[in-house]
Amino acid sequence: MSYQVLARKWRPRSFEELVGQPHVVRALSNALREDRLHHAYLFTGTRGVGKTTIARVLAKCLNCETGVTATPCGRCGACREIDAGRFIDLIEVDAASRTKVEDTRELLDNVPYAPTRGRFKVYLIDEVHMLSTHSFNALLKTLEEPPPHVKFLLATTDPQKLPVTILSRCLQFNLKAMPAQMIADHLQQVLQSEAIEAEPAAVLQVARAASGSMRDALSLLDQAIGFGDGALRAEEVREMLGSMSRDHLLRLLQALAAADVRAVLAVVDELSSHSPDYGAVLAELITLLHHLALAQQVPEVLDNLPDEREALAELARCLTPEDLQLYYQIALIGRRDLPLVPEPRSGLEMILLRMLAFRPVEVQSDRLQTPVVKPMSPPRAEPKVSEPRSVPRRPSDILAQLEGGSAAGTPAPAAAADPVAAVPVAAVPETIPTPRQRSAPPGPVEPDMPEPPPWLDEEGSSPAAVVPPAPTEEAPVPTAPVPPHPAQADAAQHLDWGALVPSLGLGAVAGQLVSHCALEGYDGQELLLSLEPKYDHLKTAMSQQRLETAVQSRLGRPVRVRIRLGRPASDTPAAAAARARARRQQAAEQDMDEDPVAGAIKARFHAELVAGSVRPVEGD
Numbered sequence: 035m036s037y038q039v040l041a042r043k044w045r046p047r048s049f050e051e052l053v054g055q056p057h058v059v060r061a062l063s064n065a066l067r068e069d070r071l072h073h074a075y076l077f078t079g080t081r082g083v084g085k086t087t088i089a090r091v092l093a094k095c096l097n098c099e100t101g102v103t104a105t106p107c108g109r110c111g112a113c114r115e116i117d118a119g120r121f122i123d124l125i126e127v128d129a130a131s132r133t134k135v136e137d138t139r140e141l142l143d144n145v146p147y148a149p150t151r152g153r154f155k156v157y158l159i160d161e162v163h164m165l166s167t168h169s170f171n172a173l174l175k176t177l178e179e180p181p182p183h184v185k186f187l188l189a190t191t192d193p194q195k196l197p198v199t200i201l202s203r204c205l206q207f208n209l210k211a212m213p214a215q216m217i218a219d220h221l222q223q224v225l226q227s228e229a230i231e232a233e234p235a236a237v238l239q240v241a242r243a244a245s246g247s248m249r250d251a252l253s254l255l256d257q258a259i260g261f262g263d264g265a266l267r268a269e270e271v272r273e274m275l276g277s278m279s280r281d282h283l284l285r286l287l288q289a290l291a292a293a294d295v296r297a298v299l300a301v302v303d304e305l306s307s308h309s310p311d312y313g314a315v316l317a318e319l320i321t322l323l324h325h326l327a328l329a330q331q332v333p334e335v336l337d338n339l340p341d342e343r344e345a346l347a348e349l350a351r352c353l354t355p356e357d358l359q360l361y362y363q364i365a366l367i368g369r370r371d372l373p374l375v376p377e378p379r380s381g382l383e384m385i386l387l388r389m390l391a392f393r394p395v396e397v398q399s400d401r402l403q404t405p406v407v408k409p410m411s412p413p414r415a416e417p418k419v420s421e422p423r424s425v426p427r428r429p430s431d432i433l434a435q436l437e438g439g440s441a442a443g444t445p446a447p448a449a450a451a452d453p454v455a456a457v458p459v460a461a462v463p464e465t466i467p468t469p470r471q472r473s474a475p476p477g478p479v480e481p482d483m484p485e486p487p488p489w490l491d492e493e494g495s496s497p498a499a500v501v502p503p504a505p506t507e508e509a510p511v512p513t514a515p516v517p518p519h520p521a522q523a524d525a526a527q528h529l530d531w532g533a534l535v536p537s538l539g540l541g542a543v544a545g546q547l548v549s550h551c552a553l554e555g556y557d558g559q560e561l562l563l564s565l566e567p568k569y570d571h572l573k574t575a576m577s578q579q580r581l582e583t584a585v586q587s588r589l590g591r592p593v594r595v596r597i598r599l600g601r602p603a604s605d606t607p608a609a610a611a612a613r614a615r616a617r618r619q620q621a622a623e624q625d626m627d628e629d630p631v632a633g634a635i636k637a638r639f640h641a642e643l644v645a646g647s648v649r650p651v652e653g654d
Contacts, residue, residue, distance in 0.1 A: 041252040044224055046087055047094075047108060047117055053220050053248060054212040055084055061207065062088070063104035066095050071102075072205045074177055074186040076162075078193040079209030082247030085189040088209075089158050090116060093124050096185060097152035112152055123152035130161045135168035142176050145184055154185050162188040163195035170197050177203045211246025214238065220248065221255055225266070230259060232266035239271045278310050283319055284345045287326075290361065290389060291352040298386050302379065312378035316369040316385070323362045326350050330358070354576060356542060361389050529556050535607045537588055544580040547572040549611070552602030560594045561585060564602040573597055622650035 046052045049059045058077075065071055075092070077085040094117075095103060099110035106113050115121040127141060141157070149155040159165075165173070177186055177200065188204060190196065218234075218241035225232045240258055244251035254275075258266050261274045272279060282305055289297035305315060328335045329350040336343045353361075368385035375381030531553035540548055550572065551563040565573060582595040626632050626648045635641060 039253070040224060040228075040256050041249050044252060046084070046091065048106060049091060049104060052084060052088065052091070054216055055088070055209050058088060058207045058209060062092060062095075066102060066104040069102065071096075071185070073180050073184070074188065074204040076188045076190070076193070076196075076201070076204035076206045077209060078190055078206065080211050080246060081191055082244075082249030082251075083209045083211060084248065085191075085209055086158070086160055088207075089187040089189060090124075092187060093121070093154075093156045093158065093185075096154045096156065097121070097123065102153070121152065123149040123155045124158060125156070126158045126160065128161065129159050129169075130164040133164055133166050133169060135166060135172050138165065138169040138172045142172065145176055146181060148183055154183055156185045156187060158187045158189070160189045161191070162200075163190045163192045167197075170200055174199055174203070212248055213246070214241040214244075217241035217244055217246075217248060217251045221251060224252070224255070230264065230266065233268050235268040236266040236271040239268065239275065239277065240266075243275050243277070276311070278305065278308065278315055278318060280318070280322070280342060283315070283322055284342070284349070286319070286386070287322060287349050287353075290386070291349060291357075293390055293393065295387070295390060298390070299383065302383055302386065305382075306379050312382045313369060313372055315382065316365055316372065320362060320365050320369065322346070323358055323365065326353060327355070327358045327362065330355055357393060360392060364389050364392070529553060529561075531604075532607055532610060534585075534588065538581070538584040540580060540584055542577075543572055543574060544577040544584075547577045547597075548581055549608040550606050551597060552604045552606045554598070554603065558591075558593075560596060563595065563597045564600050565597050566601060567599045570599060573599075618650040619648070623648045 049063060052059055075089070077088055079085055091106075094106040094108075094113050097112045097116070098106035099112055100107050108114075108117075112121060116124055119126075125141070125144075132138070132141075145155075145157075147155075180186065186204075188200075193201070193206070215238075218238050221237050221241060222232070222234075225237070236258070240254045241251055243254055255266075258271050258274055262270045282301055286298065286301045289301060325335065325346055326349055329346055333347070333350075336346055364385060368381070368388070372378060372381045372385075375384075535548055538548060547565070547569070550569045551565050554562040554564050556562070578595065578597065582593070585595055586593050623643070623645070627643060632643070636643070
């Protein structure tokens, strides 16, 4: 007996054997059991998802000699002839080759005649969207009111090309593309039945390459078995498909996570030696970034990727969610623009370099080689007269401090000095001379002490506790940071949480986390916060680390941040902000309601003020 390909050998012959279309099977089975049969069915979907197969199974259900049933016997003459493709009352038509109106009229001439053997005469028209406009017009009347012994089964991959008049006369079933894991499970069953040795990674590669089509998957499986001499191995399947090893892509992501440009270009050089499809490389990279983003939020998704679980889990810990989202967007746009570049490899390199150039990571100081997080500026407010003003510093003074030199004996420069925008934030001294010190000539003057920061409350910022003894006549004007007084250190234990939170400059998940936390206690070494259990999803290791880094940067001391779940005893910044917005909204609506012009308009036109339509002016 000649060899039969797997796609034909394993074609489903009943609804029970069908894979991946339960919504269609359920509707048709219920209709068959309850005898609620329509005269025309339309099956749509991409190639290889089971349109023609379902139509043939439905024809068996209608003509099985045991009666109209959802479970045909498969043994009677009608069932065997339909499986063999020689049942006289199943007329299969390929609309792609019979598009003329004359062909359609010839087909419809036999509709009035009763079936020869079966219970129903079934017309199965495949790729029906290929019919001409005149053919559709010739089909309309018969399709709407066929004889009781005729059923029309239409199949198409492009239902948008069908006239609305045809669609309105049919029951339409949309068949879905099957996920790769479902295809892989079915292929495993086929391989076990065929007694063929296969690696799970190889089967998964075939399933992914099928792009949702079970028929394509079985055809690729046939090809892979022949290529591997009766066995499926991951490396051979990858070579057959011409796909790139994920090891290269994982190393590429590792180089991106380490911000190592040389390693990134080295991996690209290795890829180019295989002459890959760079668009496919970007597509695979996008898939891996998607898996990483899911793994950061739902780690269980890695259970479906046993061959890459450890590598992806490590990458998910190394990359931040912001990095992943940025990389994904850049790769997505780069794949769209890749056909425009003169040379695909250079396009891939530029996409990867763009990922590193726009990476939202901490700024690196060239001299200190330590990450320095640049905080966001707090909301601007009108400065008080007594508040110290920041002045530009000469880069030579700040570099001298970074290198260990002393600039204390050098008087502060005038405000016309060069700005220091390129100097890291952590390198700028916190103590800045007051306006009176800047305008006074060098000499023995009494400096003004800077005001305490806004996140210390009144109890910890008593002026009497922080005034130092007056300097002697020989003492120069201090320009370096002054060590805090012991009383000031004690006062640091009393925090105004509502004023401290905006100054942290946190965004994204960490910003949401800190806004929903309430201060429980602070002893100078540990900051205890409380968080409602419904916001527990914000409490990730990365967001806590960012919060702790920002707090230490603002307080200028090592502080451990601990967050416990529970109902906060005090207001959170988010709750306070919500109440402030509600008060502003209520005041705005009240002002509008009391406004004489608005009142005149309401009286003149019998109008009413719609609640919630008034918005307070920004900044009120």
